[in-house]
Amino acid sequence: MDNLEYVLIVMAVFSVFWYLCLYTNSKRLSPPLPPGPWGLPIIGNLPFLQPELHTYFQGLAKQHGPIFKLWLGAKLAIVVTSPEVAQEILKTNDAIFANHDVPAVAPANTYGGIEIVWSPYGPKWRMLRKLCVNRILSNAMLDSSIELRRGETRRTVRSLADQARAGSPVNLGEHIFLMILNVVTQMLWGTTVKGEERESVGAEFLELVTEMNGLLLKPNISDFFPVLSRFDLQGLVKRMKRPAQRMDQMFDRIINQRLGMDRDSDGRTVDFLDVLLKVKDEEDDKTKLTMNDVKALLMDMVLAGTDTSLHVIEFAMAELLQNPDIMKRAQQELDKVVGTYKVVEEYHISKLPYILAIMKETLRLHTIIPLLVPRRPSQTTVVGGFTIPKDSKIFINVWAMHRNPNIWEDPLKFDPDRFLDKSCDFINGNDFNYLPFGSGRRICPGMNMGERVVLFNIATFLHSFDWIFPEAERVEVEETFGIVLKLKNPLIATPVLRLTDPNLYL
Template identity: 45%
Template sequence: MRKLFVREILSSRNLEACYSLRRHEVRKTIRNVHTKVGNPVDNAELAFLTEMNVVTSMIFGSDFVGEMEKHRKDGTEFRDLVVSFGVVMGKSNISDFFPMLARFDFQGIRKEMEAMLKLLDSILDPLINQHVKMLSDKREAEIQKNEKKDFMQILVELMEQKDISISLDLVKIKAILVDIMIGGTDTTITTVEWVMAELLNTPQIIAKVQQELKDVVGVNNIVEESHLPNLHYLDAVLKETLRLHPALPLLLPKRPSQSAILGGYTIPEGTKVFLNAYAIQRDPQVWESPLEFQPERFLNSTNLEYAGNNMNYLPFGSGRRICAGLPLAEKMLMFVLASLLHSFDWKLPEGENVDLSEGFGLVIKKNERLLAIPAPRLSNFELYQ
């Protein structure tokens, strides 16, 4: 399923073909912010709606999502659900250590998760059912036109094929969609919020970012993805943010296929192992002034990339199980941040300071949501339309 997802959604060709979709959603976000100039704006909410529309369009097709937007809520309900999933999944569960106690659910974790699953079903079931019906209605015409299939159509066709090695049903399809939709939004919106918080906490750095945007993009232009490879300082800011605030601080658990000795410790076969990227990326033996926000440390550095080849910097993991969504995440993070910082100046509400305290959960979020007030930077009003 991982290979299928990467091939059908995240290949270089497909990401290139979906550029107009990403551009449309980012420009829609900029228009939305422009209507709120002078008022506090929730940056994570902006990033969530942008990323969610991109991800769902890539799964269900842009035409289908456009039609669904007329009937659905603004996404707040689903975002709250995404946040809750991260918190519950990150809780320490006594039943993991004493399985005989699982049936008592002393902490209420099972009850809480079952309630969230019901809410998730109420959101996903209509999406899936309507999409399956739509596919059935237009399948013949689509075959004649030889149109490109969306990911949901591919999953449905695999489910209907009984003689293949991949066994799929609607429950498994929902599980796959949850992985993609939560994994594709939660970490991204968390990172956008941390970047904006760190920048608002260091005015001299945000000034450098905006000067770079002025030099590369210009004041009479809008940000395009073609500009992103030349935004070296913004890239360093993003990398430094992911060093201090990796979205998944313990990455995803590993299970060794055979027993091994590591650092003098025996790791039995099948043991669940967590890698503490959060601690590694703040290790004073590796990083100078590790707790300070210094993007310059990533400038002209050739061995500190997202590929996971340097074991001191692993925000997306490493090896065969590196984050499958990395190609899309990197594009969307840079595109959204560059557009927000190029189009607007940002400041905190009067009398407030930046809160950099961390919350609890599988994904480390800010303890308090970031609200910032935008002001137009571009003189040409038409650039906001």
């Protein structure tokens, strides 16, 4: 017997032993673990994963049912594609599933995971969320920053108008990205960073966010075999620390500059940094913040606030370019409510139900966080008739739920009309057929800000311009999977001026 045959025999014996162990352990549980595909010893189902996880999981659900398991190395993953099971997790057993499953690299760029996204459920997390919802992202605070958002949008309109006069096609995604980047940073610290410094900070910020998001997406052996995480075998944590340290230094520069300013000067718009520094200085044990807490919250809003709003607007515009009748109907609504003799303002949005329906339909068809942020149960529990072990990784495939033909009529069609006859607020997480922002304790705290930014800018782009595809550039609306779903191909279109007064583009 040669060495190869010996190795194959040993692997075969080990495989049988591994499967027998798994089978025996699962049989001891009552109820059992969810069903799922067979994997290989040690590495489980890892070799069979496909890059587009949301569609891969959708296919497995058709074989194994609305709740199934996968072994990702030593990590047990549970995938849910049913509104009923999602409700059991996000509502009935919300407290048990209130923790997120933290990637090994995440603490390296979030000050040890002390911010809202990765912080464990408990008193500190509740304090941070309350702070965000009631003070930083409150309606009053968002109202006070209207001019900051308006200024960035008008700057983008002026740039697009120059291209329209030249008859030049534009990469609309790039314009949207720069606008959202500037909107978010202006709302965070806009009254501190100005002029030439604003451009350099924006460029540095873009570089760091791109690098950190790229590292978060890389498959990491530490996530599949947690016992190995202390060794950082791929060096991803070490690599993440470099941009995180540069981001920390940038935050320090901005904060030190703010501390040197007259924070009570009249006429200066209050931004998020103002609120955070004020809360930090308050002598209230219930909201005691350190400077690292302040920077961690800034990091949260930086990373979460740019990608999500950007891709919702980009997907919406891509669908409208593919559906010119829908675009025309939206423009007719805008002309009726706003007219062509003035520009869109945020106060118009409540009078634009079709624009709202376009946003909701975009969030349904192109769910920006397709698997939500994976949950991690704090104790073993029973969901959907199956045992869900403590510390397993829970994926909720909202993308597949939003395309389920048993729930949605003609689900692959972009049809905003489906939301016009809905009397309830379909974005608050109470309807488990539609969960673009999640539900329960961990529902996205930035929903209100995201809605404002997305609706205002979709309305502005449609009101200010007609949009046409250059003939050679017309492409289908295709997705690329990631933590955040993205448009696969660049969105190239030519803007055409449509307002009656040229001064409205100045």
